[in-house]
Amino acid sequence: MKHQGTVILRTPRLVLRRLALSDAELMYTNWAGDPAVTEHLSWPAHVSAQATAEYLSTVIPGYAANDCYLWAIELKIPGEPIGTVGVVGMDETIGEAEIGYCIGRPWWAQGLMTEAASAVADFLFSQVEIKRLVIKHASDNPASGAVARKLGMRHEGCLRQGIRTNQGLEDAEVWSLLTSDRITV
Template sequence: MNFPGTVVLETKRLVIRPFCEADAHDMFYNWANSSHVTRYLTWPVYKSVADAEETLNAWVKDYENPKNLNWCIEWKENHQAIGSIGVVHMNEEIEEAEIGYCIGEEYWKKGIMTEALKAVMGFLFNEAGFNRVCARHDTNNPNSGRVMKAAGMLYEGTMLQAGRNNMGICDLTLYAITRDLYFKHSS
């Protein structure tokens, strides 16, 4: 595997790039202050822009590690940071990357997260050399599963009471795709 770090990716509507401290305002107001966005996540609703600044300071410092793959999703139309996507867990032994993501409620159901996920999967297979990309979601959040499926991932199963998020202990649904399947469907 190759770890080039969090490089800039671009799609028709998005710039998927490293975070910077200047993203704090957008992060807070576009997604981190929303109980709807954070409902199925593991971190609490942010109370102020200062919370976003604290997170971003740590994330920017983490970019010193080339294995840190954590992107800001920027909407080209208004140049605002509207969400995040990144590798939340990595298993180098089997060359697997687990993806996590969130996006501001104003941008839901527009295919934006699917577009971002496809771009990140392409990078992970083509540039970083991963063999498997997976993601999981609380079963009570089926829209997240629809994103995974639309990006080409396959349903692998549901793990009973295997996770905890802001709603408590939850069942997790797992989706994944391998490099072979990705390239088979991409051609």
Template sequence: MKYLTPILDTNRLRLRPLSVDDASEMFHNWASNPQVTKYLTWPAHSDESLTRESLLVREKQYQNKEILDWGIVVKETNTLIGTITVVECYENQCTMEIGYVIGEPWWHRGYTSEAFVKVIEYLFNNFSWLNRIEATHDVQNPNSGKVMQKCGLQFEGVLRQRGKNNQGLVDTAMYSILRADYEFLSQAQLPL
């Protein structure tokens, strides 16, 4: 299936496709920070050329419509602060898995959850076959789980040594939101 990554807006954020022109901001705002990449599957970039290479791959995926991947931009300052991505699509299971990263200066400001809620809304409203959105985090990174809960995802359990990141094999906490959950929250006008 082909995917077009659209521009999405929230109160404070613009979610947009990335380009190679974002290399400097991405490198300086999060990709080079070992604290930020500690729980990711890729290590901190030691040189901006690595960031540029990763963005060249993404540009090709955008052109081929093989990716749903947004840069998170703070509207007020036009600063690129992170990304939120459909990291896996399991069409046979009607499921998409979300991953996200945000630069350390923007932690604990609600930006990640604001972006995630918008992506959840977009995915459920534009993919009729989609029934489940899931996300996981290293159990040593509980703040990521707080984001998931804030966005309406429910904790399902811990998968022992199911993940691999810069820490090696790790236990991962699994969260999900089903279409029925989303529709209930939307109809009840409850904040996700």
């Protein structure tokens, strides 16, 4: 793989960029402090903007590594962060990257997460030269499956009690997209 780190990516409605400490207030307000957003994630809703700032202070130094891929999803207009998308697992031996994502409730069901995830997938395949992209999500979170389906991913199956979320152990749906799938899509 040809690691490049978290570079700015642009789509028609979004700018994907590195998180900054100045994002703490909006990150907390727009998504990280909302239990409905974090219901099927591995981390609990933040209790305050200060907790979000503390989280950001642990994440931001990671950008120094060229294999760190974590983007703030920012609406071009009005220019505020509304979620995140990033690589949550990587297996260099097979060229695999697993992505995870979340977006604030006011922006659900508008195609924004698919737009962001598609830009990340394009970047990972074309620039980092991954061979396999994976999404794993709780079975009770069909919206994440819809994103995977819209990306042209294939459903590989269900891992029974295969993911730990704020709900405890949940079944996990696994999706993948290979370089060869992208050529034929």
